[in-house]
Amino acid sequence: MSDEFYRIKRLPPYVFAEVNAKKARDRAAGKDIIDLGMGNPDGPTPAHIVAKMKETIDNPRAHGYSMSKGIIGLRKAQANYYQRRFGVELDPEREVVVTIGSKEGLANLVQAITAPGDVVMVPNPSYPIHPYGAIIVGASVWHLPKGEGFDFIAQLKRAIKHCQPKPVAVIFSYPCNPTTEVVDLAFYEQVVDLCRFHGIYVISDLAYCELYFDDNPPPSILQVKGAKDIAVEFTSMSKTYSMAGWRVGFGVGNQKLISALTRIKSYLDYGAFTPIQVAAAAALNGPQDCVIETRNRYKERRDVMIKGLREAGWNVTPPTASMFVWAPIPEPYRDMGSLAFSQLLLDKAEVAVAPGIGFGEYGDGHVRIALVENKQRLRQATRNIKQFLSLDPEQIRRELQSAV
Numbered sequence: 403m404s405d406e407f408y409r410i411k412r413l414p415p416y417v418f419a420e421v422n423a424k425k426a427r428d429r430a431a432g433k434d435i436i437d438l439g440m441g442n443p444d445g446p447t448p449a450h451i452v453a454k455m456k457e458t459i460d461n462p463r464a465h466g467y468s469m470s471k472g473i474i475g476l477r478k479a480q481a482n483y484y485q486r487r488f489g490v491e492l493d494p495e496r497e498v499v500v501t502i503g504s505k506e507g508l509a510n511l512v513q514a515i516t517a518p519g520d521v522v523m524v525p526n527p528s529y530p531i532h533p534y535g536a537i538i539v540g541a542s543v544w545h546l547p548k549g550e551g552f553d554f555i556a557q558l559k560r561a562i563k564h565c566q567p568k569p570v571a572v573i574f575s576y577p578c579n580p581t582t583e584v585v586d587l588a589f590y591e592q593v594v595d596l597c598r599f600h601g602i603y604v605i606s607d608l609a610y611c612e613l614y615f616d617d618n619p620p621p622s623i624l625q626v627k628g629a630k631d632i633a634v635e636f637t638s639m640s641k642t643y644s645m646a647g648w649r650v651g652f653g654v655g656n657q658k659l660i661s662a663l664t665r666i667k668s669y670l671d672y673g674a675f676t677p678i679q680v681a682a683a684a685a686l687n688g689p690q691d692c693v694i695e696t697r698n699r700y701k702e703r704r705d706v707m708i709k710g711l712r713e714a715g716w717n718v719t720p721p722t723a724s725m726f727v728w729a730p731i732p733e734p735y736r737d738m739g740s741l742a743f744s745q746l747l748l749d750k751a752e753v754a755v756a757p758g759i760g761f762g763e764y765g766d767g768h769v770r771i772a773l774v775e776n777k778q779r780l781r782q783a784t785r786n787i788k789q790f791l792s793l794d795p796e797q798i799r800r801e802l803q804s805a806v
Contacts, residue, residue, distance in 0.1 A: 412537050417760035421744050425754045436783045439754040441579065441725055441772045445644040445699065448685070448692040455681035464680070468673035471664045472500020472652075476679045479686035480637075480652045487611075488622040496657045497630075499664050502674055504609055504636040504651035507663065508573070509535035510670065511605065511634065511653060514662040516541040516570055523561050523572040525554065527580055527758060527765030529607065532573045544569060547764050548581065555592050562600050572597065575607035577620055580761045580770040581728045582721035584614070590623040597632050603659060604633040609651075612642040612693055614723040615701045624655055634659040641725060642693055643685045650674055650682045700725050703773040703780055710784025714791050727771040729755075734795035740766050746802075750793070751786040 421439060429435050458464050471477070477494040484490045492498055501507030508531055512522060518540035524533045526545035533543045544565050546557040554574075561569060572593070576585045597604050606623045614620055623633050634655040640646040653663055673679070707727055708720045718729045730736075735743050740757035747769070748754050756772070758765030775783070 409538050409540075412540075413534060417741060417757060420741065421748065421754060421757060424745055424748055428748065428752070433752050435748070435752050435754055436775060436779055436786070437754045438772045438774060438780075438783060439756045440774070441641075442774055443641055443644045443646050443725070444774045444776075445696060447644050447648070450688055451643060451645070451681050451685045454684035455677045458677035458680040461677075464676040466676075468676045468679065470667040470671055470673045472498070472673055473676065473679045473683075476500055476650075476683040476686075479683040480654065483686050484622070484624070484654060487619075488625050490622060490624045492654055493657075497654055497660055499653045499660050499667070500673060500679065501636070501651040501653055501663075501667075502671060503640065503649040504607060504638040504653075505531045506649075507636050507651055507653045508532065508605065508607065509538070510666050511659060511663045512536050512541065512571070512573075513539045514666040515603065515659065519567070521565055521567060521569045523558065523565075523569045523602075525574050525578075526763065527761035527768075528573075529575055529579045530761065532575065532607070533762070536573075541570075545762065545764075546572075548583075549764055552764075555589075555596070558593070558596060562596070562602070568600070569602055571603035571605055573605040573607070575609065577610040577614065577721075577723035579610065579724060580726060580756070580758065580765065580768075582724045582726055584618075584620055584723050586618075587621045587625060590621065590626045590629070594623065594626045594629045594633065598628055602632065603656070604629070606633060606635040608635050609638040610641060610724045611637065613697055613700055613725055615697070615704060616722050618722075620723060630656055632656060634663075639682055639685060642696065644696060645682070645685070648674075648678050648682070650678060700773055703775075703777060706777045706780045707771065707773060707784065710781060711787065714784055714788030716787065716791060725773050727773070728758075728768050729771055730768050732791060736767060740769050744769055746798070747787070747790065750798070751783070751790040753783045753786055 425435055477498040480498050481492040481494045484492050512535045520541045521544050522536040522541050523544045525548040536543050544561050611620045623629050634653050636653050638651040711718045716732055731743050740759045744755050744757040756770040758768035
């Protein structure tokens with residue numbers, strides 16, 4: 403009997419585990435680690451959402467099986483949100499499905515539409531579930547290099563031209579985790595035209611669409627004429643309403659894809675706990691002041707972090723959206739790669755960040771900094787980083803070599 407399972411063998415070692423293990427050891431040793439590694443919202447879920455869940459949980463009828471596709475009230479609330487925010491009409495019955503977080507929806511949709519050996523195109527770097535959702539189910543991934551010096555549309559055209567077999571789908575996320583990049587409707591129009599022509603599905607992850615810091619709210623691909631012919635879009639309650647642990651997301655768009663995801667889910671789950679879904683509907687239908695407050699909180703944190711990093715001599719471009727800073731490794735340490743630099747930052751500055759290599763090989767020149775601490779702690783983090791960057795890089799390298 404083999405101890406190695408096919409799907410597990412296809413997954414590489416979890417890169418973030420090394421940083422997490424060192425973080426745990428340092429905390430056990432009494433170090434005050436400032437953890438900016440995981441994108442875990444630290445703000446409380448708004449009170450009116452929690453109150454609705456408490457109210458519903460007292461109803462014994464709400465404790466039975468729910469619906470795998472989501473209760474109709476929540477699907478209608480999501481359709482109304484798309485109408486308000488994007489001017490997009492959705493049929494709650496055939497074009498909306500509730501997921502147990504967007505991550506589950508993405509993975510199960512890829513499972514529904516691919517066979518072993520099918521190809522899915524994914525940017526690199528990318529949020530891990532985008533490539534590994536395909537890899538887990540036996541599909542293959544064509545990586546689309548992303549970042550400075552790469553044109554995404556050109557990479558997409560090249561992949562379509564040279565890939566055999568023809569790709570089934572392309573997955574991307576804007577605002578992007580980890581790179582924070584945003585795109586406009588013109589970008590989506592090019593993608594839709596190209597993928598419609600070649601018969602390729604588009605899966606858009608729009609989890610950070612409400613965390614933007616300028617006067618240009620990120621658009622939805624479904625605003626493009628004809629997008630519903632090929633596209634599904636996933637959103638999440640996690641960041642917008644600080645409901646990460648509640649695990650509520652949505653897939654919306656192309657009826658064929660939504661139907662496939664709904665059918666797969668009908669075999670796998672009975673949906674999220676009904677009181678959670680009722681509370682999620684209250685979030686979407688209720689006052690949106692909390693969304694503005696959350697957006698402003700992340701903007702203030704972004705400004706504190708960027709100011710502090712620049713004062714430390716670390717020149718980082720401020721993101722216009724998301725809850726992250728995508729920071730190029732400072733020049734004296736760039737050649738060591740993001741994993742070693744993240745461990746060094748943890749050791750010398752007591753600040754934990756996510757190594758860019760964890761999002762793909764083209765992310766290895768960066769680290770991702772999550773804005774998940776209050777402004778005082780972020781200022782402390784940048785002071786620690788400034789002290790670290792003032793040290794002699796050559797002396798630090800000698801210390802590292804002698805420790806090996």
